[in-house]
Amino acid sequence: MPDVNAELLDLARSIALEAGELVRSRREEGVEVAATKTAPEDIVTAADRESENLIRGRIAAARPDDGFFGEESEATAGKSGLTWIVDPIDGTVNYLYGIPDYAVSIAVVEGDPDPNTWRALAAAVVKPATGEVFTASAGGGAYLGTSRLQVATGKQLSLALVGTGFSYDSRRRGLQAEAVSGLIPRVRDIRRIGSAALDLCSVAAGRLDAYYEKGLKPWDHAGGAFVASEAGAKVTGLHGVPASRALTIAAEPGLWAQLEPILDELGVVDR
Known part of the structure; x- marks a missing residue:
């Protein structure tokens, strides 16, 4: 067949x-x-x-x-x-x-x-x-x-290079920047590349350790999220719900477990 x-x-x-x-x-x-x-x-x-x-x-x-x-x-x-x-x-x-x-x-x-x-x-x-x-x-x-x-395992959040993106709406960008300011002392560094598809593929390829973003449309993340997932990344929203416009988080499962509660604490979905 x-x-x-x-x-x-x-x-x-x-x-x-x-x-x-x-x-x-x-x-x-x-x-x-x-x-x-x-x-x-x-x-x-x-x-x-x-x-x-x-x-x-x-x-x-x-x-x-x-x-x-x-x-x-x-x-x-x-x-x-x-x-x-x-x-x-x-x-x-x-x-x-x-x-x-x-x-x-x-x-x-x-x-x-x-x-x-x-x-x-x-x-x-x-x-x-x-x-x-x-x-x-x-x-x-x-x-x-x-x-x-295949995503690498055993990465600690303090040594993680994390990608993200920002809204086109200036008010929402300001709120997202506040969340980044709360995250950046807890990670190796932040990258804002400008393409969600490439960010997600970068997680799969080890060029980023993790990625999160609020506000992605289905076409923004469908391809890249699937590539990351098939490479072994956990790709979800907050609390493990499917990735969507509300929030997309992608990381190796152990790192995801470290990053997700911090994103929850910083209010990246609700603000």
Whole structure:
């Protein structure tokens, strides 16, 4: 019998690579803001839209019965029970400024496109500026290229490099900065890279020891969270509920157990 997850992964990888090459080439040509969304800082480029259109078209041609849920276009339900969760450029501000930390993220999930209930089957996260390809399939592990990823165990929080991100809303950013100020004396250091997908893949690859962020949309974390999970990270919200807009925490389970109560204490969800 064919390995359906492997077939889904192959499709996700090939489309993400094609979209990645598109956005990389568009970056070389120059980038302009096409629109803003929730705030003037929250931007969309023409390349975001072009990338999503390409991805959506390739998926529709290969799997017309699947649903689609992307950042830049209208969601559509499918008939197969599978939905593709797509961020055509994660880290658009980095992309605008020529910072290489941006990614194309494609995941396919079973069930409704709700991170509280879905079951991820395959994902590919491509970093076009470097050509790196992170992949994962259900039960098949996580990879960077052909190298299998496995999070290290035994890390103490005081020696942990922790990634996070901030809201586009200035008031919420201020509150998030207060939480960071309470966390930073308890860890090795903090990194704010600007792409949730790459932050989560960095946990899988050992470039970050842990990551947390409030306010992520499904397309922000679907691919990267699955890569981290298949590499052995615990990826949840507060108190072990599924990762969602309320909060996403990713770390090796022992480190997660050290970090989670501090985030609870600092009020990263409720404030």
